[in-house]
Amino acid sequence: MLPKFSSRAFLAPMAGVSDPALRLQCKKMGAGLVVTEFTSIHSIIAKEQQLKENNKTIQEFLEYSEQERPLSVQLFGSDLLALEKAAKIVEPFFDIIDYNMGCPAPHITQQMAGGALLQEANLTQQIFNTLVNAVKKPVTLKIRSGVTDASRYLFKEIAAIAEDEGIQMITLHPRTVTQRYSGRADWKMIKELKEISNIPIVGNGDIITPEDAKTMIDQTNCDYVMIGRGAMGNPFLFEQINDYLKTGTYKQYSLKDKLDSFFEYLRLTGKYNIKFSNIKSQAMRFTKGMVGATKLRPKISGSKNIEELEKIMTDAYVLFC
Ligand SMILES: Cc1cc2nc3c(=O)[nH]c(=O)nc-3n(C[C@H](O)[C@H](O)[C@H](O)COP(=O)(O)O)c2cc1C
8 A cells, every 4th residue: 555645746756866865855845755766676686785795785775764754766677587676675665666667868778678668568567567566565657658759648558557467656757758858748648647547646747836736736637746857956845835735825935045955955965875976966956046156056066075065055155145
């Protein structure tokens, strides 16, 4: 059974972005569910082996905190034996196992994973069957609508297979794989999926404001919304969506609040093993929209360590806030 979610707004899995520090911030600001960055089933197996030899668990590789719960781990990879093994390794630590069938990056689709699987109904059916039978925790799915424009309705067939095999929730990002991030997400497809489904549907794509979240829910009748880019450097969005859905209003946050939030992010990163290049990218996102941000960017990207970055951001704070 799916856990109870405290809000209808979820944080999307985003490689290099939805690290445990940002996830915790979004969770504290009211995200109903947070999902790890997608992780290769093969890397999970290899890491677990290494860690075991040092009496450590996969938590050292897939870092998280208890406060993030309910927490979903996202897997990719289509080798059935490896999938079963990886799912069993992560199961004790996570509340939901999510499967990625949306990633458009060629290095993923070329290994018959991510969005490429949308056109492989047989293999997909075996993947769902393997996952659902491997674990007792709920298994969910995240898909794009199709591979090319001509196959943009593949999501209907895949969703039917998923439901038959016991997948408990589906997130739809209604763009095709070849579309990547161009054009607009076609929210009509979320409505169509909701109409043919008996399991919860999560609508995803192009939600930037609380108003967008409400419009998606009103237009599609989806059960939950998932936010990716709109939450980058902006964990406040979850509180704003929750308030807007409840009361029709929400609190505005200032650039000073955003910078404060970045310092909190920085403090949280100290507990985890997050790549410094990713932390610098987060700094760029938290300063988006600030007057003077263009001057700040080269300084951020040139910083060599956390101390330097902190100094640059502290100076910016004094200058702009
Ligand atoms: C930098 C970045 C990394 C992403 N990584 C993942 C990922 O690991 N797994 C996944 O299912 N989707 C991933 N996505 C897709 C998002 O989860 C989401 O479906 C997409 O961005 C559309 O939602 P949005 O318009 O709210 O950003 C990523 C997107 C971005 C921008």
